[in-house]
Amino acid sequence: MTAGRLTVVGVGPGRPDWCLPAVTERLLAATDLVGYGPYLDLVPHRVGGRRHPSDNRMEAERAQAALELAARGADVVVVSSGDPGVFAMASAVIEVLDEGGRDHAGVEVEVLPGITAAQALASRVGAPLGHDFCVISLSDVLKPWAVIERRLDAAAGADFVLALYNPISRHRPWQLGRAIEVVRRHRSAATPVAVGRQVGRPDESVGVVALADLEPASVDMSTVLVVGSSTTRVVADRPLGSSLYTPRRYGA
Amino acid sequence: MTAGRLTVVGVGPGRPDWCLPAVTERLLAATDLVGYGPYLDLVPHRVGGRRHPSDNRMEAERAQAALELAARGADVVVVSSGDPGVFAMASAVIEVLDEGGRDHAGVEVEVLPGITAAQALASRVGAPLGHDFCVISLSDVLKPWAVIERRLDAAAGADFVLALYNPISRHRPWQLGRAIEVVRRHRSAATPVAVGRQVGRPDESVGVVALADLEPASVDMSTVLVVGSSTTRVVADRPLGSSLYTPRRYGA
Numbered sequence: 456m457t458a459g460r461l462t463v464v465g466v467g468p469g470r471p472d473w474c475l476p477a478v479t480e481r482l483l484a485a486t487d488l489v490g491y492g493p494y495l496d497l498v499p500h501r502v503g504g505r506r507h508p509s510d511n512r513m514e515a516e517r518a519q520a521a522l523e524l525a526a527r528g529a530d531v532v533v534v535s536s537g538d539p540g541v542f543a544m545a546s547a548v549i550e551v552l553d554e555g556g557r558d559h560a561g562v563e564v565e566v567l568p569g570i571t572a573a574q575a576l577a578s579r580v581g582a583p584l585g586h587d588f589c590v591i592s593l594s595d596v597l598k599p600w601a602v603i604e605r606r607l608d609a610a611a612g613a614d615f616v617l618a619l620y621n622p623i624s625r626h627r628p629w630q631l632g633r634a635i636e637v638v639r640r641h642r643s644a645a646t647p648v649a650v651g652r653q654v655g656r657p658d659e660s661v662g663v664v665a666l667a668d669l670e671p672a673s674v675d676m677s678t679v680l681v682v683g684s685s686t687t688r689v690v691a692d693r694p695l696g697s698s699l700y701t702p703r704r705y706g707a
Numbered sequence: 708m709t710a711g712r713l714t715v716v717g718v719g720p721g722r723p724d725w726c727l728p729a730v731t732e733r734l735l736a737a738t739d740l741v742g743y744g745p746y747l748d749l750v751p752h753r754v755g756g757r758r759h760p761s762d763n764r765m766e767a768e769r770a771q772a773a774l775e776l777a778a779r780g781a782d783v784v785v786v787s788s789g790d791p792g793v794f795a796m797a798s799a800v801i802e803v804l805d806e807g808g809r810d811h812a813g814v815e816v817e818v819l820p821g822i823t824a825a826q827a828l829a830s831r832v833g834a835p836l837g838h839d840f841c842v843i844s845l846s847d848v849l850k851p852w853a854v855i856e857r858r859l860d861a862a863a864g865a866d867f868v869l870a871l872y873n874p875i876s877r878h879r880p881w882q883l884g885r886a887i888e889v890v891r892r893h894r895s896a897a898t899p900v901a902v903g904r905q906v907g908r909p910d911e912s913v914g915v916v917a918l919a920d921l922e923p924a925s926v927d928m929s930t931v932l933v934v935g936s937s938t939t940r941v942v943a944d945r946p947l948g949s950s951l952y953t954p955r956r957y958g959a
Contacts, residue, residue: 467727470729471728472727472728472729472732473727473728473729473820474727474728475719475724475725475726475727475822476723476724476725476726476728477722477724477725480724514955538826538836539834540826540829540830540834540835540836540837541826541836541837542837542838542955543837545830545833545834545837545952546834546837546838546952546953546954546955547955548834548949549833549834549942549945549949549951549952550952550954550955552942552945552949553940553942553943553952557944560944563946564945564946564948564949565948565949566829566830566831566833566834566948566949567830568725568822568826568827568829568830569822570727570820570821570822571826574790574792574793574820574823575820577792577818577820578792578797578818578819578820579818581797581801581818582715582791582792582797582798582800582801582818583792584790584792584793584842585792585793585794585795585797585798586794586798586844586850587841587842587843587844587858588841588842589839589840589841589842589862589867590836590839590840590841590842591839592838592839597955597956597957598838598956598957598958599957599958602866602957602958605865606839606865606866606867608865609861609862609864609865610841610861610862610865610867612861613857613858613860613861613862614854614858615841615858615861615862688805690801690804690805691805692809692812693801693804693816694815694816696816696817696818697800697801697804697816697817697818699801700797700798700801700802700805701798702798702802703766703794703798703799703802703849704849704850705849705850705851705854706850706851706854
Protein backbone atom coordinates (compact mmCIF):
# COMPACT_ATOMS: atom_id res chain seq x y z
CA MET A 456 0.00 0.00 0.00
CA THR A 457 1.34 3.43 -0.94
CA ALA A 458 1.18 6.06 1.79
CA GLY A 459 -0.81 9.18 0.99
CA ARG A 460 -0.24 12.77 1.82
CA LEU A 461 -1.34 15.20 4.46
CA THR A 462 -1.59 18.97 4.03
CA VAL A 463 -2.24 21.25 6.98
CA VAL A 464 -4.05 24.36 5.75
CA GLY A 465 -5.50 27.54 7.20
CA VAL A 466 -8.62 28.94 5.57
CA GLY A 467 -7.97 32.38 7.10
CA PRO A 468 -10.49 34.17 9.28
CA GLY A 469 -13.54 32.82 7.43
CA ARG A 470 -14.16 34.95 4.34
CA PRO A 471 -13.76 32.83 1.19
CA ASP A 472 -11.90 35.65 -0.59
CA TRP A 473 -9.30 35.72 2.20
CA CYS A 474 -8.35 32.06 1.65
CA LEU A 475 -5.29 31.36 -0.56
CA PRO A 476 -6.00 29.78 -3.97
CA ALA A 477 -3.33 27.17 -3.10
CA VAL A 478 -5.43 26.16 -0.09
CA THR A 479 -8.66 26.00 -2.09
CA GLU A 480 -6.92 23.80 -4.65
CA ARG A 481 -5.80 21.35 -1.96
CA LEU A 482 -9.28 21.30 -0.39
CA LEU A 483 -10.84 20.44 -3.76
CA ALA A 484 -8.35 17.60 -4.35
CA ALA A 485 -8.58 16.00 -0.89
CA THR A 486 -10.29 12.69 -0.23
CA ASP A 487 -10.62 13.45 3.50
CA LEU A 488 -10.96 16.66 5.51
CA VAL A 489 -10.11 16.60 9.22
CA GLY A 490 -10.74 19.47 11.62
CA TYR A 491 -12.59 21.04 14.51
CA GLY A 492 -16.25 21.07 13.44
CA PRO A 493 -16.77 24.86 13.20
CA TYR A 494 -13.58 25.18 11.10
CA LEU A 495 -14.73 22.47 8.69
CA ASP A 496 -17.94 24.46 8.34
CA LEU A 497 -15.84 27.29 6.83
CA VAL A 498 -14.94 25.01 3.89
CA PRO A 499 -17.23 25.68 0.88
CA HIS A 500 -19.91 23.07 0.20
CA ARG A 501 -18.53 22.39 -3.30
CA VAL A 502 -15.52 20.74 -1.63
CA GLY A 503 -16.39 17.08 -1.84
CA GLY A 504 -14.03 15.11 0.43
CA ARG A 505 -15.28 13.07 3.39
CA ARG A 506 -15.50 15.29 6.45
CA HIS A 507 -14.21 14.15 9.85
CA PRO A 508 -15.26 16.81 12.37
CA SER A 509 -13.89 16.63 15.90
CA ASP A 510 -14.26 18.48 19.18
CA ASN A 511 -12.04 21.34 20.22
CA ARG A 512 -9.03 20.62 22.48
CA MET A 513 -8.56 17.25 20.75
CA GLU A 514 -5.59 18.43 18.68
CA ALA A 515 -3.30 15.46 19.34
CA GLU A 516 -6.02 12.87 18.65
CA ARG A 517 -7.11 14.76 15.53
CA ALA A 518 -3.52 14.91 14.25
CA GLN A 519 -3.04 11.20 14.95
CA ALA A 520 -6.26 10.26 13.15
CA ALA A 521 -5.34 12.42 10.16
CA LEU A 522 -1.87 10.84 9.88
CA GLU A 523 -3.38 7.35 10.08
CA LEU A 524 -5.78 8.14 7.24
CA ALA A 525 -2.86 9.42 5.17
CA ALA A 526 -0.72 6.39 6.03
CA ARG A 527 -3.50 4.20 4.56
CA GLY A 528 -3.29 6.11 1.27
CA ALA A 529 -5.74 8.97 1.67
CA ASP A 530 -5.16 12.51 0.44
CA VAL A 531 -5.88 14.29 3.73
CA VAL A 532 -6.29 17.98 4.46
CA VAL A 533 -6.25 19.12 8.09
CA VAL A 534 -8.26 22.33 8.32
CA SER A 535 -7.52 25.19 10.72
CA SER A 536 -8.92 28.68 10.72
CA GLY A 537 -6.37 31.48 10.42
CA ASP A 538 -2.80 30.30 9.82
CA PRO A 539 -2.30 26.64 10.79
CA GLY A 540 1.26 27.52 11.85
CA VAL A 541 0.16 30.04 14.52
CA PHE A 542 -1.29 28.40 17.67
CA ALA A 543 -2.97 25.81 15.48
CA MET A 544 -2.81 22.34 13.94
CA ALA A 545 0.56 22.38 12.13
CA SER A 546 2.50 22.09 15.36
CA ALA A 547 0.17 19.34 16.64
CA VAL A 548 0.66 17.27 13.48
CA ILE A 549 4.44 17.59 13.49
CA GLU A 550 4.55 16.76 17.20
CA VAL A 551 2.81 13.46 16.43
CA LEU A 552 5.37 12.79 13.70
CA ASP A 553 8.14 13.55 16.20
CA GLU A 554 6.73 11.22 18.86
CA GLY A 555 5.78 8.49 16.42
CA GLY A 556 9.27 7.78 15.15
CA ARG A 557 9.08 5.88 11.85
CA ASP A 558 5.30 5.24 12.08
CA HIS A 559 4.41 7.80 9.43
CA ALA A 560 7.73 7.95 7.61
CA GLY A 561 6.07 7.44 4.22
CA VAL A 562 3.49 10.18 4.59
CA GLU A 563 4.28 13.37 2.71
CA VAL A 564 3.40 16.30 5.00
CA GLU A 565 3.04 19.88 3.86
CA VAL A 566 1.89 23.10 5.57
CA LEU A 567 0.17 25.97 3.72
CA PRO A 568 -0.11 29.34 5.45
CA GLY A 569 -3.18 31.52 5.95
CA ILE A 570 -4.18 34.95 7.23
CA THR A 571 -4.04 34.81 11.02
CA ALA A 572 -6.42 36.73 13.31
CA ALA A 573 -3.95 39.48 14.24
CA GLN A 574 -3.36 40.33 10.57
CA ALA A 575 -7.07 40.32 9.84
CA LEU A 576 -7.80 42.64 12.77
CA ALA A 577 -4.84 44.92 11.95
CA SER A 578 -6.07 45.36 8.39
CA ARG A 579 -9.51 46.39 9.65
CA VAL A 580 -8.18 49.30 11.70
CA GLY A 581 -5.15 50.42 9.67
CA ALA A 582 -1.59 49.32 10.42
CA PRO A 583 -0.96 48.73 14.13
CA LEU A 584 1.54 45.94 13.29
CA GLY A 585 3.67 48.28 11.17
CA HIS A 586 6.57 48.08 13.63
CA ASP A 587 8.08 45.32 15.84
CA PHE A 588 5.42 43.18 17.52
CA CYS A 589 4.86 40.03 19.59
CA VAL A 590 2.17 37.39 19.28
CA ILE A 591 1.20 35.79 22.62
CA SER A 592 -1.50 33.32 23.58
CA LEU A 593 -3.03 34.08 26.98
CA SER A 594 -4.18 30.49 27.37
CA ASP A 595 -2.56 28.78 30.34
CA VAL A 596 -3.99 25.39 29.43
CA LEU A 597 -0.68 24.26 27.84
CA LYS A 598 1.81 26.60 29.55
CA PRO A 599 2.15 27.98 33.08
CA TRP A 600 0.67 31.41 33.71
CA ALA A 601 4.05 32.55 35.11
CA VAL A 602 5.59 32.11 31.64
CA ILE A 603 2.85 34.19 30.06
CA GLU A 604 3.25 36.94 32.64
CA ARG A 605 7.02 36.99 32.18
CA ARG A 606 6.59 37.30 28.41
CA LEU A 607 4.00 40.06 28.68
CA ASP A 608 6.26 41.97 31.04
CA ALA A 609 9.33 41.55 28.80
CA ALA A 610 7.50 42.44 25.59
CA ALA A 611 5.65 45.41 27.05
CA GLY A 612 8.84 46.60 28.75
CA ALA A 613 10.71 46.55 25.43
CA ASP A 614 7.82 48.49 23.83
CA PHE A 615 6.64 45.87 21.36
CA VAL A 616 3.11 46.04 20.00
CA LEU A 617 1.30 43.02 21.50
CA ALA A 618 -1.11 40.75 19.64
CA LEU A 619 -3.03 38.72 22.23
CA TYR A 620 -4.70 35.45 21.24
CA ASN A 621 -7.09 33.30 23.31
CA PRO A 622 -7.68 36.18 25.72
CA ILE A 623 -10.46 34.59 27.73
CA SER A 624 -12.76 31.58 28.04
CA ARG A 625 -15.28 30.20 30.49
CA HIS A 626 -12.50 28.27 32.19
CA ARG A 627 -10.01 31.17 32.07
CA PRO A 628 -11.97 34.18 33.35
CA TRP A 629 -9.25 36.26 35.14
CA GLN A 630 -6.23 35.96 32.83
CA LEU A 631 -7.00 38.91 30.56
CA GLY A 632 -7.52 41.26 33.50
CA ARG A 633 -4.21 40.18 34.97
CA ALA A 634 -2.50 40.60 31.57
CA ILE A 635 -3.81 44.17 31.32
CA GLU A 636 -2.35 44.90 34.77
CA VAL A 637 1.06 43.65 33.66
CA VAL A 638 0.98 45.73 30.46
CA ARG A 639 -0.17 48.81 32.41
CA ARG A 640 3.17 48.77 34.29
CA HIS A 641 4.72 49.91 31.00
CA ARG A 642 1.94 51.62 29.01
CA SER A 643 -0.19 54.69 29.56
CA ALA A 644 -3.93 54.54 30.20
CA ALA A 645 -4.55 56.07 26.75
CA THR A 646 -2.67 53.37 24.81
CA PRO A 647 -4.96 52.35 21.93
CA VAL A 648 -6.11 48.73 21.79
CA ALA A 649 -7.76 47.20 18.72
CA VAL A 650 -10.42 44.67 19.66
CA GLY A 651 -11.77 42.31 17.02
CA ARG A 652 -14.46 39.70 17.44
CA GLN A 653 -15.19 37.21 14.65
CA VAL A 654 -13.04 39.26 12.25
CA GLY A 655 -13.79 38.30 8.66
CA ARG A 656 -17.13 36.67 9.52
CA PRO A 657 -20.62 38.00 8.85
CA ASP A 658 -21.01 39.01 12.50
CA GLU A 659 -17.63 40.76 12.69
CA SER A 660 -17.27 43.43 15.37
CA VAL A 661 -14.17 45.65 15.50
CA GLY A 662 -13.28 48.68 17.60
CA VAL A 663 -10.45 50.66 19.16
CA VAL A 664 -10.49 51.50 22.89
CA ALA A 665 -8.06 53.01 25.38
CA LEU A 666 -6.18 50.42 27.45
CA ALA A 667 -7.68 51.80 30.67
CA ASP A 668 -11.19 51.34 29.24
CA LEU A 669 -10.73 47.75 28.05
CA GLU A 670 -13.32 45.64 29.84
CA PRO A 671 -12.42 41.94 30.06
CA ALA A 672 -16.14 41.20 30.40
CA SER A 673 -16.67 42.55 26.87
CA VAL A 674 -14.16 40.07 25.41
CA ASP A 675 -14.91 36.47 24.46
CA MET A 676 -12.96 33.51 23.12
CA SER A 677 -13.44 34.52 19.48
CA THR A 678 -11.77 37.89 20.16
CA VAL A 679 -8.22 38.92 19.33
CA LEU A 680 -6.55 42.06 20.68
CA VAL A 681 -3.73 44.27 19.41
CA VAL A 682 -2.29 46.50 22.15
CA GLY A 683 -0.34 49.46 20.79
CA SER A 684 3.24 50.36 21.72
CA SER A 685 4.14 53.81 23.08
CA THR A 686 4.26 55.11 19.49
CA THR A 687 0.99 53.65 18.16
CA ARG A 688 -1.34 56.49 17.17
CA VAL A 689 -5.01 57.09 16.48
CA VAL A 690 -5.56 59.39 13.49
CA ALA A 691 -8.11 62.13 14.15
CA ASP A 692 -11.25 62.18 12.01
CA ARG A 693 -10.57 59.03 10.01
CA PRO A 694 -12.96 56.11 9.57
CA LEU A 695 -12.03 53.01 11.60
CA GLY A 696 -10.31 51.24 8.68
CA SER A 697 -7.50 53.81 8.46
CA SER A 698 -7.51 55.10 12.02
CA LEU A 699 -4.74 53.24 13.89
CA TYR A 700 -1.07 52.79 13.00
CA THR A 701 2.35 52.25 14.43
CA PRO A 702 4.86 54.47 12.62
CA ARG A 703 7.83 52.88 10.91
CA ARG A 704 10.14 55.39 12.57
CA TYR A 705 11.00 54.97 16.27
CA GLY A 706 12.84 57.31 18.61
CA ALA A 707 15.61 59.73 17.74
CA MET B 708 -14.73 66.21 -8.28
CA THR B 709 -15.44 63.07 -6.29
CA ALA B 710 -12.48 61.64 -4.36
CA GLY B 711 -11.53 58.11 -5.26
CA ARG B 712 -10.32 55.27 -3.14
CA LEU B 713 -7.00 53.79 -2.12
CA THR B 714 -6.43 50.17 -1.15
CA VAL B 715 -3.12 49.03 0.32
CA VAL B 716 -2.59 45.36 -0.56
CA GLY B 717 0.03 42.69 -0.06
CA VAL B 718 0.49 40.15 -2.82
CA GLY B 719 2.22 37.74 -0.43
CA PRO B 720 5.69 36.36 -1.03
CA GLY B 721 5.33 36.24 -4.82
CA ARG B 722 3.51 33.04 -5.80
CA PRO B 723 0.21 33.91 -7.51
CA ASP B 724 -1.59 31.12 -5.63
CA TRP B 725 -0.52 32.64 -2.29
CA CYS B 726 -2.25 35.95 -3.04
CA LEU B 727 -5.77 36.47 -1.60
CA PRO B 728 -8.63 36.50 -4.13
CA ALA B 729 -9.79 39.76 -2.47
CA VAL B 730 -6.44 41.31 -3.42
CA THR B 731 -6.57 40.02 -7.00
CA GLU B 732 -10.07 41.48 -7.34
CA ARG B 733 -8.89 44.93 -6.21
CA LEU B 734 -5.86 44.77 -8.54
CA LEU B 735 -8.12 43.98 -11.50
CA ALA B 736 -10.47 46.88 -10.67
CA ALA B 737 -7.78 49.55 -10.07
CA THR B 738 -7.12 52.41 -12.47
CA ASP B 739 -3.64 52.99 -10.97
CA LEU B 740 -1.07 50.75 -9.29
CA VAL B 741 1.62 52.32 -7.11
CA GLY B 742 4.60 50.46 -5.63
CA TYR B 743 8.28 49.68 -5.47
CA GLY B 744 9.19 48.48 -8.98
CA PRO B 745 10.05 44.83 -8.14
CA TYR B 746 6.80 44.48 -6.17
CA LEU B 747 4.72 45.81 -9.07
CA ASP B 748 6.46 43.17 -11.21
CA LEU B 749 4.77 40.53 -8.99
CA VAL B 750 1.36 41.71 -10.24
CA PRO B 751 0.09 39.52 -13.11
CA HIS B 752 0.28 41.03 -16.62
CA ARG B 753 -3.50 40.67 -17.09
CA VAL B 754 -3.95 43.45 -14.49
CA GLY B 755 -4.50 46.50 -16.64
CA GLY B 756 -4.18 49.64 -14.47
CA ARG B 757 -1.50 52.27 -15.07
CA ARG B 758 1.66 51.31 -13.22
CA HIS B 759 3.64 53.87 -11.21
CA PRO B 760 6.87 52.15 -10.12
CA SER B 761 9.14 53.88 -7.62
CA ASP B 762 12.49 53.31 -5.96
CA ASN B 763 12.90 51.59 -2.62
CA ARG B 764 13.14 53.72 0.55
CA MET B 765 10.72 56.25 -0.97
CA GLU B 766 7.78 55.10 1.14
CA ALA B 767 6.55 58.52 2.25
CA GLU B 768 6.74 60.04 -1.26
CA ARG B 769 5.07 56.94 -2.74
CA ALA B 770 2.25 57.14 -0.17
CA GLN B 771 1.79 60.86 -0.83
CA ALA B 772 1.67 60.35 -4.61
CA ALA B 773 -0.85 57.51 -4.24
CA LEU B 774 -3.12 59.58 -1.99
CA GLU B 775 -2.99 62.48 -4.46
CA LEU B 776 -4.02 60.23 -7.32
CA ALA B 777 -6.92 58.93 -5.22
CA ALA B 778 -7.91 62.46 -4.17
CA ARG B 779 -8.26 63.31 -7.90
CA GLY B 780 -10.72 60.45 -8.33
CA ALA B 781 -8.55 57.46 -9.22
CA ASP B 782 -9.10 53.92 -7.93
CA VAL B 783 -5.58 53.36 -6.58
CA VAL B 784 -3.96 50.18 -5.28
CA VAL B 785 -0.68 50.48 -3.39
CA VAL B 786 1.20 47.20 -3.82
CA SER B 787 3.49 45.66 -1.21
CA SER B 788 4.94 42.19 -1.14
CA GLY B 789 4.04 40.11 1.92
CA ASP B 790 1.53 41.73 4.25
CA PRO B 791 1.29 45.51 3.74
CA GLY B 792 0.64 45.87 7.46
CA VAL B 793 3.98 44.31 8.52
CA PHE B 794 6.98 46.64 7.96
CA ALA B 795 5.39 47.83 4.73
CA MET B 796 3.27 50.44 3.00
CA ALA B 797 0.08 50.47 5.12
CA SER B 798 1.80 52.35 7.95
CA ALA B 799 3.42 54.79 5.50
CA VAL B 800 0.06 55.62 3.90
CA ILE B 801 -1.71 56.16 7.21
CA GLU B 802 1.18 58.28 8.48
CA VAL B 803 0.66 60.62 5.50
CA LEU B 804 -3.05 60.78 6.34
CA ASP B 805 -2.15 61.61 9.94
CA GLU B 806 0.28 64.38 8.96
CA GLY B 807 -1.90 65.77 6.19
CA GLY B 808 -4.82 66.71 8.39
CA ARG B 809 -7.94 67.16 6.23
CA ASP B 810 -6.03 67.03 2.91
CA HIS B 811 -7.25 63.56 2.02
CA ALA B 812 -10.39 63.47 4.15
CA GLY B 813 -12.56 62.36 1.22
CA VAL B 814 -10.39 59.43 0.18
CA GLU B 815 -11.65 56.03 1.26
CA VAL B 816 -8.63 54.03 2.48
CA GLU B 817 -8.65 50.28 3.03
CA VAL B 818 -5.94 47.74 3.89
CA LEU B 819 -6.02 44.10 2.77
CA PRO B 820 -3.69 41.60 4.44
CA GLY B 821 -1.29 39.13 2.84
CA ILE B 822 1.04 36.28 3.73
CA THR B 823 4.14 37.81 5.31
CA ALA B 824 7.65 36.38 4.92
CA ALA B 825 7.82 34.77 8.37
CA GLN B 826 4.63 32.79 7.70
CA ALA B 827 5.83 31.73 4.29
CA LEU B 828 9.16 30.53 5.68
CA ALA B 829 7.52 28.82 8.67
CA SER B 830 5.21 26.85 6.38
CA ARG B 831 8.21 25.62 4.34
CA VAL B 832 9.91 24.03 7.34
CA GLY B 833 6.95 22.93 9.50
CA ALA B 834 5.58 24.98 12.40
CA PRO B 835 8.28 27.00 14.19
CA LEU B 836 5.72 29.77 14.96
CA GLY B 837 3.41 27.33 16.74
CA HIS B 838 4.01 29.05 20.10
CA ASP B 839 4.52 32.68 21.25
CA PHE B 840 6.79 34.65 18.90
CA CYS B 841 8.12 38.12 18.11
CA VAL B 842 8.61 39.83 14.77
CA ILE B 843 11.54 42.27 14.71
CA SER B 844 13.14 44.26 11.92
CA LEU B 845 16.92 44.47 12.26
CA SER B 846 17.04 47.62 10.14
CA ASP B 847 18.36 50.60 12.08
CA VAL B 848 17.54 53.02 9.28
CA LEU B 849 14.35 54.21 11.02
CA LYS B 850 15.07 53.25 14.65
CA PRO B 851 18.18 53.35 16.84
CA TRP B 852 20.19 50.14 17.09
CA ALA B 853 19.96 50.35 20.90
CA VAL B 854 16.18 49.83 20.66
CA ILE B 855 16.65 46.76 18.48
CA GLU B 856 19.21 45.30 20.83
CA ARG B 857 17.00 45.90 23.86
CA ARG B 858 14.09 44.18 22.10
CA LEU B 859 16.20 41.21 21.02
CA ASP B 860 17.48 40.83 24.57
CA ALA B 861 14.00 41.07 26.10
CA ALA B 862 12.39 38.70 23.60
CA ALA B 863 15.19 36.12 23.70
CA GLY B 864 15.32 36.35 27.51
CA ALA B 865 11.58 35.62 27.74
CA ASP B 866 12.06 32.65 25.38
CA PHE B 867 10.01 33.87 22.44
CA VAL B 868 10.63 32.45 18.98
CA LEU B 869 12.13 35.34 16.97
CA ALA B 870 11.25 36.18 13.36
CA LEU B 871 13.93 38.55 12.05
CA TYR B 872 13.20 40.80 9.05
CA ASN B 873 15.65 42.96 7.08
CA PRO B 874 18.61 41.08 8.58
CA ILE B 875 21.32 42.66 6.47
CA SER B 876 22.05 45.00 3.56
CA ARG B 877 25.07 46.59 1.93
CA HIS B 878 24.71 49.56 4.25
CA ARG B 879 24.02 47.43 7.35
CA PRO B 880 26.71 44.74 7.29
CA TRP B 881 27.33 44.10 11.05
CA GLN B 882 23.84 44.19 12.57
CA LEU B 883 22.96 40.52 12.08
CA GLY B 884 26.21 39.34 13.67
CA ARG B 885 25.57 41.57 16.66
CA ALA B 886 21.95 40.34 16.89
CA ILE B 887 23.17 36.74 16.98
CA GLU B 888 25.52 37.63 19.85
CA VAL B 889 22.62 39.10 21.83
CA VAL B 890 20.42 36.05 21.23
CA ARG B 891 23.30 33.72 22.16
CA ARG B 892 23.25 35.15 25.73
CA HIS B 893 19.96 33.28 26.13
CA ARG B 894 20.03 30.41 23.61
CA SER B 895 22.20 27.35 23.14
CA ALA B 896 24.54 26.91 20.18
CA ALA B 897 22.28 24.13 18.85
CA THR B 898 19.12 26.29 18.68
CA PRO B 899 17.60 25.67 15.24
CA VAL B 900 17.25 28.64 12.90
CA ALA B 901 15.15 28.55 9.73
CA VAL B 902 16.70 30.60 6.95
CA GLY B 903 14.61 31.50 3.91
CA ARG B 904 15.73 33.43 0.86
CA GLN B 905 13.18 34.53 -1.78
CA VAL B 906 10.56 32.26 -0.17
CA GLY B 907 7.68 31.66 -2.56
CA ARG B 908 9.71 32.73 -5.63
CA PRO B 909 11.15 30.51 -8.35
CA ASP B 910 14.66 30.82 -6.87
CA GLU B 911 13.52 30.06 -3.30
CA SER B 912 16.18 28.69 -0.97
CA VAL B 913 15.26 27.40 2.50
CA GLY B 914 17.24 25.60 5.17
CA VAL B 915 17.60 24.99 8.90
CA VAL B 916 20.95 25.57 10.65
CA ALA B 917 22.18 25.65 14.23
CA LEU B 918 22.43 29.14 15.71
CA ALA B 919 26.19 28.74 16.21
CA ASP B 920 26.61 27.87 12.53
CA LEU B 921 24.59 30.79 11.15
CA GLU B 922 26.92 32.78 8.89
CA PRO B 923 25.83 36.41 8.40
CA ALA B 924 27.80 36.40 5.14
CA SER B 925 25.38 33.77 3.77
CA VAL B 926 22.38 36.04 4.41
CA ASP B 927 21.17 38.80 2.10
CA MET B 928 18.42 41.43 2.14
CA SER B 929 15.82 39.09 0.66
CA THR B 930 16.29 36.65 3.54
CA VAL B 931 14.08 36.18 6.59
CA LEU B 932 15.09 34.19 9.67
CA VAL B 933 13.11 32.35 12.34
CA VAL B 934 15.19 31.63 15.46
CA GLY B 935 13.76 28.87 17.63
CA SER B 936 12.97 29.19 21.33
CA SER B 937 14.41 26.75 23.88
CA THR B 938 11.62 24.29 23.04
CA THR B 939 11.79 24.42 19.22
CA ARG B 940 12.70 20.99 17.91
CA VAL B 941 14.07 19.39 14.74
CA VAL B 942 12.32 16.09 13.93
CA ALA B 943 14.73 13.30 13.04
CA ASP B 944 14.49 11.79 9.56
CA ARG B 945 11.78 14.08 8.19
CA PRO B 946 11.95 16.05 4.93
CA LEU B 947 12.53 19.79 5.39
CA GLY B 948 8.82 20.69 5.04
CA SER B 949 7.84 18.92 8.25
CA SER B 950 11.12 19.02 10.15
CA LEU B 951 10.92 21.98 12.54
CA TYR B 952 8.28 22.86 15.11
CA THR B 953 7.67 24.63 18.37
CA PRO B 954 5.39 22.51 20.57
CA ARG B 955 2.15 24.00 21.81
CA ARG B 956 2.95 22.83 25.33
CA TYR B 957 5.55 24.75 27.37
CA GLY B 958 7.13 23.85 30.69
CA ALA B 959 5.60 21.95 33.56
